[in-house]
Amino acid sequence: MILQGIAASSGVGLGRAVCVREEKKLDYSGVAYSGKESEKERLQAALEEFEDRTDAMAQRIRAQVGEKEAEILIGQITMLADPFMHAQMEEAIDNGSCAEAAVDAICTMYADMFAGVEDELMRQRATDVRDIRDRLLAILLGVTGVDLSRLPAGSVLVARALELPAVLSVPKALDLVEDGDRLIVDGSEGKAILNPDESTRAEYLKRQQEFLAKRAALEVYRNQATVDADGRVYHLYANIGSVAEAESAAQSGAEGIGLFRTEFLFMNRTSLPDETVQYEAYQAVSKVMAGKEVIIRTLDVGGDKAIEYLGMDKEDNPFLGHRAIRYCLDRPELYKVQLRALLRAGAEEKNIKIMLPW
Secondary structure, rough: OOEEEEEOOEEEEEEEEEEEOOOHHHOOOOOOOOHHHHHHHHHHHHHHHHHHHHHHHHHHHHOOOOOOHHHHHHHHHHOOOOHHHHHHHHHHHHHHOOHHHHHHHHHHHHHHHHOOOOOOHHHHHHHHHHHHHHHHHHHHOEEEOHHHHOOOEEEEEEEOOOOEEEEOOOOOOHHOOOOOEEEEEEEEEEEEEEEOHHHHHHHHHHHHHHHHHHHHHHHHOOOOEEEEOOOOEEEEEEEEOOHHHHHHHHOOOOEEEEEEEHHOOOOOOOOOOOHHHHHHHHHHHHHOOOOOOOOEEEOOOOOOOOOOOOOOOOOOOOOOOOHHHHHHOOOOOHHHHHHHHHHHHHHOOEEEEOOOOO
């Protein structure tokens, strides 16, 4: 049986299914709000426990599987350490949400944001954020889940991923797949093959070996100069939307940031990020990429990126209408805050350049 989904991470995985059905256990509807300070203490304790557990998991995976796979979990720690995300969770608590509801709301907001952008690499971040959300909720609720680092070799998670070969959004996957079923995950084609015959398994095993060999061969180029066979030098930059993305780019050997989409700092909030919040984000990215160019684009909203609290009018052709630089110039009180934050951050490492969106 072929299960069709969305290609999320290329490659081929073969093994037996391990079904993760945590969502039914993560119901926090009965959790009472215990006050701002108490809820913030619960949140902080959960964040610290998440970091400890994830770091331990990464160490085991580093020993059992490899450095690259462990880096994925370290990346989740980095993502959750983003002070902007912390501030939003605490703001939700200040507004009357229990720690569980704050985690759920903010992580879901980020996951939806990442899932809705055009960049494939950033869409894959949605999976990471959902995994972070579920594991934080499990800690807060005292739910014991599947320890991913202790799964038997050759396991295939349904439907979770470690940025290994992954297929997302397979309809009714957990209804169709049982623990122990044989599975082939084709992350390039966006499909999973349930209980394949031997000839199909042999074919995909060969594809898997070819894919792994190609990936291993490419590792020698990590952190090397980007030069073609004729000696021409190029610059390999990364596009990002957060501090965590910048850190991931730096670890992968990016030679700079070609585009920091600052609209992600404004999206899915109930109010504008103030100068301090913006400054801290820009400064953090600048420091992560110290000595390398960081191009930061000022607020680009309108078209497919509407922000409700900005009160933008609906237009027949929003992609050519009152958006981006035109919108910002008409809102100087908003634009000046962002420009001040950028100039303050740029005065330190002196590697920030500002892009104005048309």
